[in-house]
Amino acid sequence: MKKFALWAKLLIASDKDSNRMFDVVSVEKCSSYSYEEVKGALDKALDEIDALSFVKPGMKVGIKANLVSAMAPEKSATTHPMLMKRLCERLMELGASVVIGDSPGGLYTPMFLNNVYKTCGLEEMVKELDPSGEKVTLNQDYSISNGEFMEAVSIKTFIYTGWLDKVDAIINFSKLKTHAMMGMSCAVKNMFGTIPGATKPEYHMRFPEEKAFANIMVDLNEFFKPVLYVVDAIDGMEGNGPTAGEKRHIGAVLASKKPYGLDMVCAELIGMGYSDVGTLVAAGERNLGPKSVSEVEVVGSSLAEVKVPDFKRATIHQSITFEGKGIKGAIASIGIKLVYNTKPMVKASECVGCKKCYETCPAHAITMVAGGKNGLPQIDRSKCIKCFCCQEFCPKGAMKVHYNLLGKFANRINHV
Numbered sequence: 001m002k003k004f005a006l007w008a009k010l011l012i013a014s015d016k017d018s019n020r021m022f023d024v025v026s027v028e029k030c031s032s033y034s035y036e037e038v039k040g041a042l043d044k045a046l047d048e049i050d051a052l053s054f055v056k057p058g059m060k061v062g063i064k065a066n067l068v069s070a071m072a073p074e075k076s077a078t079t080h081p082m083l084m085k086r087l088c089e090r091l092m093e094l095g096a097s098v099v100i101g102d103s104p105g106g107l108y109t110p111m112f113l114n115n116v117y118k119t120c121g122l123e124e125m126v127k128e129l130d131p132s133g134e135k136v137t138l139n140q141d142y143s144i145s146n147g148e149f150m151e152a153v154s155i156k157t158f159i160y161t162g163w164l165d166k167v168d169a170i171i172n173f174s175k176l177k178t179h180a181m182m183g184m185s186c187a188v189k190n191m192f193g194t195i196p197g198a199t200k201p202e203y204h205m206r207f208p209e210e211k212a213f214a215n216i217m218v219d220l221n222e223f224f225k226p227v228l229y230v231v232d233a234i235d236g237m238e239g240n241g242p243t244a245g246e247k248r249h250i251g252a253v254l255a256s257k258k259p260y261g262l263d264m265v266c267a268e269l270i271g272m273g274y275s276d277v278g279t280l281v282a283a284g285e286r287n288l289g290p291k292s293v294s295e296v297e298v299v300g301s302s303l304a305e306v307k308v309p310d311f312k313r314a315t316i317h318q319s320i321t322f323e324g325k326g327i328k329g330a331i332a333s334i335g336i337k338l339v340y341n342t343k344p345m346v347k348a349s350e351c352v353g354c355k356k357c358y359e360t361c362p363a364h365a366i367t368m369v370a371g372g373k374n375g376l377p378q379i380d381r382s383k384c385i386k387c388f389c390c391q392e393f394c395p396k397g398a399m400k401v402h403y404n405l406l407g408k409f410a411n412r413i414n415h416v
């Protein structure tokens with residue numbers, strides 16, 4: 001009898017494992033940022049998963065937006081203010097107050113952040129929505145906190161932006177974009193903005209290898225555990241993301257209570273898969289996230305209705321695979337390195353000499369030399385760790401990802 005009970009238990013466990021589902025993700029079609037459309041789509045996406053059931057009157061909710069840089073909403077690099085407005089309205093209706101914040105690359109100071117808020121359209125949105133400034137605010141707390149997270153894979157101790165300690169719950173509101181280092185920037189990657197801007201380069205230096213870096217994002221998601229994740233995928237960014245790519249219409253708003261299934265679905269929408277996205281692989285290897293979109297329950301619109309299969313990838317990462325053992329894995333890894341032996345390279349005709357790349361480079365590999373309008377960056381290849389921060393933060397898209405011939409050929413094949 002005992003034997004039968006054990007066998008039944010094992011059978012149930014293995015059955016559970018084979019049918020394991022990670023997270024419920026709601027997907028709603030939304031063709032524009034008009035208030036009416038946004039309201040309809042976001043409300044549905046939230047209500048389908050009972051997303052706001054955690055809100056209690058008097059609660060202070062922090063929305064971690066994606067404000068990667070001071071860029072206008074039309075550039076499609078940052079969380080759109082219209083979606084943000086509707087989410088704030090819903091929270092206010094439930095009696096909560098809201099703080100919106102982020103720490104983009106660069107200085108974490110009032111002057112720097114206020115310019116970001118203004119350019120990203122959030123300053124105006126908040127003024128209109130709550131003229132009293134009592135219910136919805138843009139974060140002005142620039143304190144720093146110390147984090148300790150012993151379950152972390154990459155960062156057991158770290159510093160983070162202190163405003164997140166002063167809210168009762170965190171909502172992660174990301175933008176769907178390509179990303180030179182991680183393949184895709186969405187829900188999981190968005191948590192890197194909890195690290196103060198000037199400290200981010202230090203992490204790039206400490207963790208130059210993709211897998212360790214991807215694990216930082218997973219660590220941060222597990223540490224902060226946002227109660228809700230929302231994705232602005234009405235217009236995304238393709239190509240040279242997360243800041244220098246082109247706007248590409250996708251037409252969807254997504255929500256989930258967990259980040260990994262949500263990112264899996266977002267990857268699927270833009271024609272990517274598990275092994276194309278560093279953060280998905282890191283989460284999958286830790287058994288926190290799915291390895292296939294079939295392990296995610298999707299509600300709302302069908303993925304086929306919103307899928308953009310020819311979405312242009314970030315040029316560096318066509319397929320990052322951290323798996324593969326023995327000789328096969330070694331050959332695959334050498335092959336990937338040979339094909340995707342990319343490096344940052346400035347296009348002099350587009351460079352305005354603003355020095356942002358020079359200031360951001362964690363390896364101090366860039367010097368400004370005479371040339372162009374106001375000087376040109378020169379990269380010391382022996383120091384460069386290929387973190388692509390210079391490409392990410394160049395406001396003019398002048399720092400490009402450069403390929404060798406094999407890489408160019410492989411890209412062509414990938415995009416046909």
Ligand code: SF4
Binds near residue numbers: 364385387
């Ligand atoms: S030159 Fe660019 S890619 Fe190289 S280390 Fe500096 S910021 Fe990173």
Ligand code: SF4
Binds near residue numbers: 377399
């Ligand atoms: S490459 Fe970009 S960030 Fe660097 S100086 Fe030129 S415009 Fe500025």
